[in-house]
Amino acid sequence: LLGVTLLIFRHFRSTAGWTASAFLLAYGVVRFTTEFTRQPDPQLGFIAFGWLTMGQLLSLALAAAGVAIWLWQTINGRAEHTRPQAIPTLNPQTFEPRR
Numbered sequence: 001l002l003g004v005t006l007l008i009f010r011h012f013r014s015t016a017g018w019t020a021s022a023f024l025l026a027y028g029v030v031r032f033t034t035e036f037t038r039q040p041d042p043q044l045g046f047i048a049f050g051w052l053t054m055g056q057l058l059s060l061a062l063a064a065a066g067v068a069i070w071l072w073q074t075i076n077g078r079a080e081h082t083r084p085q086a087i088p089t090l091n092p093q094t095f096e097p098r099r
Contacts, residue, residue: 002026021070028063032056 005026006019035055040046044054 002030017069017073021066021073024062024066024069026066028059028061028066032059032063035059 002023006023009022035053038053038055040053046052047054047057
């Protein structure tokens with residue numbers, strides 16, 4: 001579901017790094033909320049504050065990485081509008097690029 005959503009929204013906002021940062025942020029948030037329904041690992045238990053599990057901490061790290069990539073791309077001015085270029089095909093008789 002997340003992959004299909006990213007494929008659709010990529011056509012509306014396709015700046016460099018946006019898809020990767022959106023995936024990390026969305027996956028981290030979804031995984032963090034679903035970890036509330038799981039029992040903590042028996043060997044680890046609750047890690048922080050008496051209610052955070054290891055899965056939730058790792059999910060927070062994923063979401064933070066998504067935000068960090070987005071901020072880095074935006075601050076450094078690398079968030080340029082990019083579109084994939086078509087790969088030129090070769091003429092099979094002459095092995096020269098088709099025009």
